[in-house]
Amino acid sequence: MAEAHPVGFQWVIEAKKRGAKIIHVDPRFTRTSALAHSFVPVRAGADIAFLGGVVNYILSNEKDFREYVLAYTNASMIVSEEFQDTEDLDGLFSGFDPETRAYDQSSWQYAGQQDEGQEEGESHVDRETASGLEQESHGPPIPADVPRDPTLQDPRCVYQVLKRHYARYTPEVVERLCGVPQDKFLEVCEAWTANSGRERTTALVYSVGWTQHSVGVQYIRTGAIIQLLLGNMGRPGGGVMALRGHASIQGSTDIPTLFNLLPGYLPMPHVSQHETFGQWIDAIRHPEQKGFWANAKSYAVSLLKSYWGDAATEENDYGYGWLPRLTGDHGTYQQVLDMIDGKIKGYFLLGQNPAVGSAHGRAQRLGMANLDWLVVRDLFMIESATFWKNGPEVETGEIVPEQCKTEVFFMPAASHVEKEGTFTQTQRMLQWREKAVNPPGDARSELWFFYHLGRRLKARLGDSDKSRDEAIKNLTWEYGSSDEPEAELVLKEINGYDLESGKLLSSFTEMKPDGSTAGGCWIYTGVYKDGVNQAARRKPGSEQNYVAPEWGWAWPANRRTLYNRASADPEGNPWSERKKYVWWDAAKGEWTGDDVPDFEKTKPPSYRPPEGASGVEAISGDDAFIMQGDGKGWLYAPSGLIDGPMPTHYEPAESGVANPLYGQQANPTRKVYDRSDNLTNPSAPDRHAEVFPYVFSTSRLTEHHTAGGMSRQLPYLSELQPEMFVEVSPALAAERGLTHLGWAHIVTARAAIEARVMVTDRLRPLRIEGRTVHQLWMPYHWGGEGVVTGDSANDLIGITLDPNVLIQESKVGTCDIRAGRRPAGPGLLAYVKDYRRRAGLEDDSGK
Numbered sequence: 001m002a003e004a005h006p007v008g009f010q011w012v013i014e015a016k017k018r019g020a021k022i023i024h025v026d027p028r029f030t031r032t033s034a035l036a037h038s039f040v041p042v043r044a045g046a047d048i049a050f051l052g053g054v055v056n057y058i059l060s061n062e063k064d065f066r067e068y069v070l071a072y073t074n075a076s077m078i079v080s081e082e083f084q085d086t087e088d089l090d091g092l093f094s095g096f097d098p099e100t101r102a103y104d105q106s107s108w109q110y111a112g113q114q115d116e117g118q119e120e121g122e123s124h125v126d127r128e129t130a131s132g133l134e135q136e137s138h139g140p141p142i143p144a145d146v147p148r149d150p151t152l153q154d155p156r157c158v159y160q161v162l163k164r165h166y167a168r169y170t171p172e173v174v175e176r177l178c179g180v181p182q183d184k185f186l187e188v189c190e191a192w193t194a195n196s197g198r199e200r201t202t203a204l205v206y207s208v209g210w211t212q213h214s215v216g217v218q219y220i221r222t223g224a225i226i227q228l229l230l231g232n233m234g235r236p237g238g239g240v241m242a243l244r245g246h247a248s249i250q251g252s253t254d255i256p257t258l259f260n261l262l263p264g265y266l267p268m269p270h271v272s273q274h275e276t277f278g279q280w281i282d283a284i285r286h287p288e289q290k291g292f293w294a295n296a297k298s299y300a301v302s303l304l305k306s307y308w309g310d311a312a313t314e315e316n317d318y319g320y321g322w323l324p325r326l327t328g329d330h331g332t333y334q335q336v337l338d339m340i341d342g343k344i345k346g347y348f349l350l351g352q353n354p355a356v357g358s359a360h361g362r363a364q365r366l367g368m369a370n371l372d373w374l375v376v377r378d379l380f381m382i383e384s385a386t387f388w389k390n391g392p393e394v395e396t397g398e399i400v401p402e403q404c405k406t407e408v409f410f411m412p413a414a415s416h417v418e419k420e421g422t423f424t425q426t427q428r429m430l431q432w433r434e435k436a437v438n439p440p441g442d443a444r445s446e447l448w449f450f451y452h453l454g455r456r457l458k459a460r461l462g463d464s465d466k467s468r469d470e471a472i473k474n475l476t477w478e479y480g481s482s483d484e485p486e487a488e489l490v491l492k493e494i495n496g497y498d499l500e501s502g503k504l505l506s507s508f509t510e511m512k513p514d515g516s517t518a519g520g521c522w523i524y525t526g527v528y529k530d531g532v533n534q535a536a537r538r539k540p541g542s543e544q545n546y547v548a549p550e551w552g553w554a555w556p557a558n559r560r561t562l563y564n565r566a567s568a569d570p571e572g573n574p575w576s577e578r579k580k581y582v583w584w585d586a587a588k589g590e591w592t593g594d595d596v597p598d599f600e601k602t603k604p605p606s607y608r609p610p611e612g613a614s615g616v617e618a619i620s621g622d623d624a625f626i627m628q629g630d631g632k633g634w635l636y637a638p639s640g641l642i643d644g645p646m647p648t649h650y651e652p653a654e655s656g657v658a659n660p661l662y663g664q665q666a667n668p669t670r671k672v673y674d675r676s677d678n679l680t681n682p683s684a685p686d687r688h689a690e691v692f693p694y695v696f697s698t699s700r701l702t703e704h705h706t707a708g709g710m711s712r713q714l715p716y717l718s719e720l721q722p723e724m725f726v727e728v729s730p731a732l733a734a735e736r737g738l739t740h741l742g743w744a745h746i747v748t749a750r751a752a753i754e755a756r757v758m759v760t761d762r763l764r765p766l767r768i769e770g771r772t773v774h775q776l777w778m779p780y781h782w783g784g785e786g787v788v789t790g791d792s793a794n795d796l797i798g799i800t801l802d803p804n805v806l807i808q809e810s811k812v813g814t815c816d817i818r819a820g821r822r823p824a825g826p827g828l829l830a831y832v833k834d835y836r837r838r839a840g841l842e843d844d845s846g847k
């Protein structure tokens, strides 16, 4: 956090000054570790075992916050008799289909519901389309009423299922598997549990060290389970904080640039799953289920009305037929492989540099070199615009500039200080930016580019009578009269308005399913409440309460902490005076507190839904998790996750360690692209794993930014970190004859890259399963353009993805490291091929 979120980290240091204890768990000692009370070195890719150990500690010592767990989680709910655990099936859950490598999730449901599970093959389709990214309770619907055992004694209640599942994750296992000494591990368990309960809360902070794994989503699930067991969710000072990346990366999932989502986490329709408008709506709202997704039709119709205005009518399902349809995996990795295969001809690349930033750099570049045209909009002439003449494949002879057919159109982009708009940060807070200076020369904002592209397309299609052109012809496209569209008009459209009165909506609860309201992103409704740009508010902290509700605007409804009903006990009183946040004011008959209550304002804690209720009406006065299909925080996920209802330790896709816990080595449902140009290093216990004997991880330096486009172009940042390097421990340096500041090269089945050697005790060899495991570390900021250049770490990495969200496993892989520089020119290809041959990857099939 100190390295990549230094501005946010100042608050950790403020908290430390006031007595907070800071623990840092990381494979490598960083600037964060230097400021923490305790640093816990862990093997990269082993955190589920570590956190699973914490769950086991909590449950076997009964350290859970029992009142909270009973009231607000699904601990007491009874799981289907058909459910079988990884503990019974040697690393698989019940329902696994080896053919599709996906689960039928029916047996994971609550008791009595298993028949309402998914249709056959759905889990497989869900992986293709990364449906895990969609709204919380995605997957088979959850009924409002589930059998429960409030004594938590029933062997099939979630609490007991969880307890059995993690019983094997003992301190000894944590030590053997993660390399964390038992006393160190117990220190973490004791600190975490002692600092949770009525009077205290613990915050969990993670970022991409947790996500970029073939089990990334389950890493975070494990963290969430602990925070629920300890009563740390929805309470001040608690929670699971996802530190996000680029300045508005939260914004670009809310109003997504992702292939499978529409604004506000509405799913992009799938060609066979959502053939009709009704099927699409029902897939989101799950009739008979609890919670606010029940109003999905209002959100969806308002979105379509904002796209197509008067052309969206009840008769034409508000233009549903004009929305694109998913036919499978259209994620960025599938696309680049499709480019290699000649299936994609043209591509827009905006604010992204995959030639350096995405896994398998060589595949990225070869894919782009096989397009007819490519539009790149960036601040600088980045590697993804120059690969055809300067990329590493030119040196190896794989790309010949004179023959490369890709026509690259480079369009200079205005930077964030050269245009107005909002950024949405980690806390879901939108903050407005004014334009500070005009962009230089031909540089233009994204808004300008798309506005004029849209206008030109509409002009071109003006007389078309083809039905396929209706979607563009009917788009509402009015953003002011000047050449530069007005960003505030876009924000107003996002906020939404009443179509009759023209009044801006103040909350998504005002959205209607009958076409009388429009709104571009239901969760952002309220950002222009009362005709005021709420995101532009900058009232100083000293003039308001400590939650600072009048600084910027957070979705939903300006709530700063989600699910904050859980900060009060079931009766609606604060858990303690010290931790009071949102509570029920019985005299006034409403919820009140420091934050905007995340609950219906006047629904009392004693409210119980009438028989047969669904949607918002079905949410009980103590259902704090109002977006979940059962109103509860999920210790056990009966649906929605592709790889299992409870996190389980699997080894990374590339690992030198045979899974100590199960016969199943790696995540059985991970997304693989099994092709000769995307080989995976062999893992233990398979033969030849020793060809790539070391574990490597990649991450960030404070001085550079991601693929380097914005930092390697700047002389002063380049001077601070001038050269690509690899960190190794003194022991590994001795083993491989590496010298500090000398050259080394790193090899995988995909590539060999070179780097300067940094011998440092920031990395320590770990004892795993009785043997020494060496980890090495690299930044991934270098490429061929800019003031400072160097080989890209991503060339080493293959494409293996988490099945739920299709993120690449770029935090852990196996490799070899040797002293000296790598071969240059065509000799490089032969060198890597020889490694593949020794690893048994170059046999007859080429696989």
Ligand SMILES: Nc1nc2c(c(=O)[nH]1)N[C@H]1C(S)=C(S)[C@@H](COP(=O)(O)OP(=O)(O)OC[C@H]3O[C@@H](n4cnc5c(=O)[nH]c(N)nc54)[C@H](O)[C@@H]3O)O[C@H]1N2
Residues within 6 Å of the ligand: 001, 003, 004, 005, 025, 026, 027, 028, 030, 042, 043, 044, 045, 046, 047, 206, 207, 208, 209, 210, 243, 244, 245, 246, 697, 698, 699, 700, 701, 702, 703, 704, 705, 706, 811, 812
């Ligand atoms: N200066 C600077 N700031 C940035 C960025 C930048 O490039 N430069 N990038 C921005 C972006 S896009 C993002 S997404 C964020 C990322 O922010 P972070 O996630 O904080 O960044 P990383 O340095 O990639 O990874 C963090 C840590 O994860 C550790 N790690 C790797 N594997 C594991 C594992 O299996 N378990 C555990 N416990 N830890 C592991 C790494 O050793 C590393 O120290 O930063 C943002 N901020």
Ligand SMILES: Nc1nc2c(c(=O)[nH]1)N[C@H]1C(S)=C(S)[C@@H](COP(=O)(O)OP(=O)(O)OC[C@H]3O[C@@H](n4cnc5c(=O)[nH]c(N)nc54)[C@H](O)[C@@H]3O)O[C@H]1N2
Residues within 6 Å of the ligand: 208, 212, 245, 246, 350, 351, 352, 353, 354, 356, 357, 358, 359, 377, 378, 379, 380, 382, 413, 414, 415, 416, 446, 698, 699, 700, 705, 706, 707, 708, 709, 710, 780, 793, 794, 797, 810, 811
């Ligand atoms: N091995 C490894 N790979 C990783 C990661 C890792 O930890 N390890 N982290 C991953 C993560 S979290 C991320 S986010 C990606 C980042 O990977 P990319 O997004 O591919 O890389 P960036 O360098 O951030 O690219 C952003 C580009 O946008 C340009 N830019 C800035 N502002 C604007 C603007 O307003 N308009 C336009 N059009 N362009 C603009 C910048 O100049 C820059 O070139 O890398 C991923 N890859």
Ligand SMILES: [Mo]
Residues within 6 Å of the ligand: 208, 244, 245, 246, 249
């Ligand atoms: Mo990121």
